[in-house]
Amino acid sequence: MLYYSYRIMGVGLVMSNDWNMKTYMKGAAMLTIAAIIVKLLSAVYRVPFQNLVGDEGFYIYQQVYPFIGIITTWTSFGFAVALSKILSDYKALGKEYAIPRIKKIAFYYIGFISILFFILLFMGAGFLAEAMGDANLAQLLKAGSFVILLMPMLAVLKGDFQSDGRMQPVAYAQVLEQAVRVFVILFGTWIIVSTSFDLYKAGSMAMYGAVAGELAGVVLLSFIYWKSMKHTKTEKAQQNVPVWPIIKNLTLLSLSASISALLFLLFQLVDSFTVFQVLMESGMERQQAMEKKGVYDRGQPLVQLGIVIASTLSLAIVPLVAHRMGKNSGRTAVPFMQLTYRVAFTFGIAAALGLIVVLPYVNEMLFQTKEESMTLMVFSFQIVWMSLILTLMAMLQGSGMVKIPTFFLLLGVLCKWLLNSLLVPTYGVLGAAISGNVSLAIIYVLMCYYFKKTWNIQFAPAVFYKGITKASLLMIVCVVAYVVLADVVLFDNLSSRIQSVVISLTAVMLGAAIFLVSIAKDRVIAEKEWFLLPFGRRMATFQLWLNKEK
Numbered sequence: 195m196l197y198y199s200y201r202i203m204g205v206g207l208v209m210s211n212d213w214n215m216k217t218y219m220k221g222a223a224m225l226t227i228a229a230i231i232v233k234l235l236s237a238v239y240r241v242p243f244q245n246l247v248g249d250e251g252f253y254i255y256q257q258v259y260p261f262i263g264i265i266t267t268w269t270s271f272g273f274a275v276a277l278s279k280i281l282s283d284y285k286a287l288g289k290e291y292a293i294p295r296i297k298k299i300a301f302y303y304i305g306f307i308s309i310l311f312f313i314l315l316f317m318g319a320g321f322l323a324e325a326m327g328d329a330n331l332a333q334l335l336k337a338g339s340f341v342i343l344l345m346p347m348l349a350v351l352k353g354d355f356q357s358d359g360r361m362q363p364v365a366y367a368q369v370l371e372q373a374v375r376v377f378v379i380l381f382g383t384w385i386i387v388s389t390s391f392d393l394y395k396a397g398s399m400a401m402y403g404a405v406a407g408e409l410a411g412v413v414l415l416s417f418i419y420w421k422s423m424k425h426t427k428t429e430k431a432q433q434n435v436p437v438w439p440i441i442k443n444l445t446l447l448s449l450s451a452s453i454s455a456l457l458f459l460l461f462q463l464v465d466s467f468t469v470f471q472v473l474m475e476s477g478m479e480r481q482q483a484m485e486k487k488g489v490y491d492r493g494q495p496l497v498q499l500g501i502v503i504a505s506t507l508s509l510a511i512v513p514l515v516a517h518r519m520g521k522n523s524g525r526t527a528v529p530f531m532q533l534t535y536r537v538a539f540t541f542g543i544a545a546a547l548g549l550i551v552v553l554p555y556v557n558e559m560l561f562q563t564k565e566e567s568m569t570l571m572v573f574s575f576q577i578v579w580m581s582l583i584l585t586l587m588a589m590l591q592g593s594g595m596v597k598i599p600t601f602f603l604l605l606g607v608l609c610k611w612l613l614n615s616l617l618v619p620t621y622g623v624l625g626a627a628i629s630g631n632v633s634l635a636i637i638y639v640l641m642c643y644y645f646k647k648t649w650n651i652q653f654a655p656a657v658f659y660k661g662i663t664k665a666s667l668l669m670i671v672c673v674v675a676y677v678v679l680a681d682v683v684l685f686d687n688l689s690s691r692i693q694s695v696v697i698s699l700t701a702v703m704l705g706a707a708i709f710l711v712s713i714a715k716d717r718v719i720a721e722k723e724w725f726l727l728p729f730g731r732r733m734a735t736f737q738l739w740l741n742k743e744k
Contacts, residue, residue: 277353375407
């Protein structure tokens with residue numbers, strides 16, 4: 195979820211006069227790299243964790259994770275973005291004297307909210323666990339609730355650094371938080387599984403991993419902050435600042451900044467309250483329902499991995515969009531909006547379809563079995579919707595349009611809840627995967643309509659969709675033919691899981707190569723546009739070489 199951090203570039207756009215475009219883009223690039231690392235770690239660690247605890251243990255962890263993720267995303271990320279914007283605004287107006295007072299207000303306000311949520315989660319752990327149909331989950335909720343107490347310090351420190359354009363400490367902290375978290379989760383779980391095989395204790399250890407990670411971030415940022423304070427003169431006079439306007443802006447900005455980051459977590463929260471309960475109410479045995487939910491949850495890291503490329507490439511352009519927002523002369527934001535959308539669509543489709551055609555083998559390679567591969571194939575198509583929704587939301591945030599898109603996101607969450615109740619009793623976990631796609635599609639259609647009504651631009655011409663369709667069909671046909679050949683002839687003498695590893699890796703590389711060659715040959719994305727993307731220079735060079743005869 196931390197890869198959204200760099201979207202502060204779109205929310206609090208270059209508000210300090212000391213910032214220039216070079217600094218701006220350097221900060222965006224720094225946070226983008228950190229975001230990629232964090233995103234990969236966040237998705238990848240779930241694979242060995244699932245291998246350690248099995249589907250039942252994975253179900254236990256995934257039931258509780260959304261609670262902690264939602265609260266920490268809002269308090270740590272959302273408030274950090276909001277505070278950085280407010281501080282930047284005051285600095286731009288020459289009101290540096292107010293900065294210490296604003297940070298103090300923010301710390302006490304976020305501290306109050308954090309303590310409130312800690313009490314609700316710790317004291318209400320039993321009630322929430324019962325509501326999810328598994329009283330044993332209470333111990334995980336209590337363990338994870340301690341991470342909330344670290345949020346005030348983390349949010350204020352991140353906000354302060356970001357307001358000065360100092361993205362390096364924030365990027366370092368994000369990577370350190372996730373690295374420590376992953377280490378504690380995997381090492382601690384391995385010890386518990388090796389000794390007692392108590393899956394609920396293993397889940398609690400995973401929650402303590404989140405606490406350890408955030409604590410590491412606080413320690414690092416505090417060290418950098420106090421080290422820098424030695425060389426900074428503090429303001430002697432601190433004039434009074436109205437409290438209510440600061441609190442109001444912190445609340446509204448934090449919610450608007452983090453709402454799209456919360457979408458995937460809110461969908462997971464809906465699943466936590468509905469899927470397991472509905473499966474049991476439909477007549478499934480408790481143990482089987484746990485395992486089915488655990489298998490269904492395999493889709494979470496798959497979608498996260500699929501979104502990495504699409505979202506990172508597309509959101510890397512968002513600072514350019516925000517920088518040109520509101521300009522009527524010169525190069526406006528419109529071309530960058532169109533490019534951002536086309537990049538998200540291109541790589542969202544490629545990642546989703548490429549994963550779907552090899553998913554049974556990827557399923558076994560990562561999670562030991564091919565169980566519910568059809569469900570995970572349907573689940574994985576959410577990569578397309580998520581890539582487009584996150585991109586549209588980021589651009590809308592950059593232009594200051596947040597309220598109506600936020601309503602669309604919440605409406606989608608409500609649709610997810612209702613559709614789960616309707617589809618899961620009949621189709622099981624496949625119904626939950628279908629409901630996720632339908633709900634995201636509704637959000638996308640509404641958001642796209644709102645965006646076009648506001649901007650009245652065409653995202654892409656018909657020739658673009660023709661090129662993507664051609665590349666997708668070519669990739670699917672070639673990969674399916676290769677997979678069938680590899681399964682029956684080439685690697686039929688290998689053990690089942692080893693065969694899945696070999697087929698998955700080779701098929702993914704083949705599919706990616708075919709897709710990229712096809713879109714390069716058709717110039718779906720122009721050479722000059724590739725140069726705006728991370729590592730796009732190589733693709734532009736390859737595309738020029740491929741089409742040199744023209």
